[in-house]
Amino acid sequence: MSNRIMLNETSYHGSGAIQEIANEAKTRAFKKALVCSDPDLIQFKVTEKVTNVLDEARLEYEIFSDIKPNPTIENVQNGVKAFKEAKADYIIAIGGGSSMDTSKAIGIIIANPEFEDVRSLEGTAATTKPCVPIIAVPTTAGTAAEVTINYVITDVERKRKFVCVDPHDMPVVAVVDPDMMSTMPKGLTASTGMDALTHxxxxxxxxxxxxxxxMFHLKAIEIISRSLRSAVANEKEGREGMALGQYIAGMGFSNVGLGIAHSMAHTLGAVYDTPHGVACAMMLPIVMEYNADCTQEKYREIARAMGVKNVDSMTQDEYRKAAVDAVRQLSQDVGIPQKLEALKEEDLDFLAQSAFDDACAPGNPKDASIEDLKALFRKLM
Incomplete structure (x- = not known):
């Protein structure tokens, strides 16, 4: 059996990295960009930081902003139409996972129009052509969508999110500039950071x-654990650490998959519109407790990476508990709620079935039945 690693062709990291966008566009002979960014980023002039670079370089673009926090099939289809009308030849995705997921779906459909219904992209769709080139510029330190082959779309009609895993959707360039993340409010910094830790x-x-x-994941756990509290306090060092840590996590999980903390978070987002990072943060310690007996010595290394002292003198039960406790403490320290008030007993059958069917579930180290998932959801009540 062989193992595959897929990463961006090129990535830039550090303060001021967005200046490289113009050079990349010119070097690659791109003509016109569809700039995909959500309305809030446009309103608060975050998107403008990138369009100013394009303006100075006299590069053409049009802006598409019909993007919701949990992007929908309709958002994608409107974006496909906008790309065609703009006569664009590449996409610049500016934002968190929502902008980048929308951009990936647009780019895939432009190149593979037989998937224009969007729903047929679920899972590992048999696309044959790479998506139109994407330059991805994250404004949150969490999703790592700029370096992954995954994206998630919400099916409003069926009240579910579906995960798409496609090597053809990888952005050709990632520009990870912590200055683009400096205006994130505390709550978003906390939730996206916990999403990165979950990854x-x-x-x-x-x-x-x-x-x-x-190697990627342990380093990411270490960086995120020492940086997230500082990033929530909007300190430069913390912002820079989270920008790097979340990207490194993406380098890993994009190539090996996730587990039921994510599959459960996806269905909470679809049913209750729970922010994805919040849902992941609430589920992570619960799922870690469930998975503990199938993780051998890995929780010792998680605890060590999170700064827990004297792990080598602990018993297996002690270091497993220490790892879970460290995650739960970090979540509490950055203000993540521990319970979901919207959760109702009558919704559990649908929630559990949706999580069971999610593309992330098979990767979990411990196989979870629908009854197991219902019991785990109840711990949020």
């Missing part, structure tokens, strides 16, 4: 994990 921990413990991705 790292689930990627480290998933069934497909191997030595190279373990």
């Amino acid at each position: 790292a921990i689930e990627g480290y413990t998933t069934k497909a994990a191997w030595e190279m991705t373990d």
